Amino acid sequence: MSLVKLNIARGVTGTLPTSNYVDSGKIGQVLQTAKTDTTSTTSSSFADISGMSVAITPSATSSKILIEVQTWICGGSSANQPINLLRGSTVIGVADTSADYTMPFRQASDGQNQYRMFNLTTTFLDSPSSSSATTYKLQWKTNSGTLYLNRTVDEGGLGSGVNACSTITVSEVLA
Amino acid sequence: MTDIIHAIKSLKSDAQVTVDNDDINKITWHDGNPTNITNKQITDKQTELQTNYNNKKYQRDRKAEYPSIVDQLDDIYHNGIDGWKTTIKATKDKFPK
Numbered sequence: 001m002s003l004v005k006l007n008i009a010r011g012v013t014g015t016l017p018t019s020n021y022v023d024s025g026k027i028g029q030v031l032q033t034a035k036t037d038t039t040s041t042t043s044s045s046f047a048d049i050s051g052m053s054v055a056i057t058p059s060a061t062s063s064k065i066l067i068e069v070q071t072w073i074c075g076g077s078s079a080n081q082p083i084n085l086l087r088g089s090t091v092i093g094v095a096d097t098s099a100d101y102t103m104p105f106r107q108a109s110d111g112q113n114q115y116r117m118f119n120l121t122t123t124f125l126d127s128p129s130s131s132s133a134t135t136y137k138l139q140w141k142t143n144s145g146t147l148y149l150n151r152t153v154d155e156g157g158l159g160s161g162v163n164a165c166s167t168i169t170v171s172e173v174l175a
Numbered sequence: 176m177t178d179i180i181h182a183i184k185s186l187k188s189d190a191q192v193t194v195d196n197d198d199i200n201k202i203t204w205h206d207g208n209p210t211n212i213t214n215k216q217i218t219d220k221q222t223e224l225q226t227n228y229n230n231k232k233y234q235r236d237r238k239a240e241y242p243s244i245v246d247q248l249d250d251i252y253h254n255g256i257d258g259w260k261t262t263i264k265a266t267k268d269k270f271p272k
Contacts, residue, residue, distance in 0.1 A: 037195070037196040038195075038196055038197065039193060039194065039195045039196065040178065040180045040193065040194050040197070041180075041192070041193040041194075042180065042183075042184060042190055042191060042192050042193075043191050043192070043193060043205045044191060045191075045205065047193055047203070047205055050193070050195045050201075050203075051195075146180055146181070146184065
């Protein structure tokens with residue numbers, strides 16, 4: 001490795017050497033899916049949330065993927081109504097317990113559930129160790145009642161047509 | 176209009192289904208639709224439920240208008256049952272069946 005002495009007082013010109021670590025930590029690409037319509041489910045087993053998936057092809061196997069999820073949901077009951085984040089078919093961003101939900105959710109029993117939307121969010125830095133197209137998606141289920149995305153159960157609260165937009169954003173973090 | 180998923184649950188309370196954008200053509204049956212519920216059955220149920228909802232508008236209007244239970248008890252204490260009935264009747268008359 002060569003050593004170059006610089007005289008700052010006389011100014012510095014030239015080109016910095018390139019290396020493998022110069023781009024480390026930089027964002028390589030950012031992709032987002034925004035779901036602007038609504039969906040609802042009564043499924044008691046995990047099912048895909050339509051429109052809430054995004055595919056990214058990392059430029060290198062060493063890249064990490066930063067996933068940012070924002071959802072607006074409303075359930076009419078006080079049952080467990082979790083949302084999971086998946087890489088392919090693998091649930092990620094979960095606690096080290098048997099009930100491995102990325103975003104556990106249960107509303108209060110105060111008679112107002114049907115009028116509120118809740119903003120469930122999560123951020124997770126994943127290491128897919130792949131340079132192939134990788135899909136991140138959301139699944140949900142409800143142990144009781146109906147679960148809505150981007151709207152309330154009863155639109156009499158916020159007003160008919162007052163909906164929300166949910167997003168899933170992935171960013172490639174270069175190694 | 177009443178939600179499609181609400182209509183489906185009224186037809187089959189344990190239906191396992193997802194509906195996108197409240198669109199009759201975007202229904203996913205997670206249970207395979209074992210009772211073969213048709214789109215017409217769903218839209219007919221929607222109409223029925225919406226009619227029932229509309230017919231009970233007076234109930235919702237009255238509920239929003241009635242004084243609180245505390246105020247009604249206070250009304251009874253100060254004005255007796257007849258006074259309380261007068262108060263309640265004003266709301267019932269305002270929103271007839």
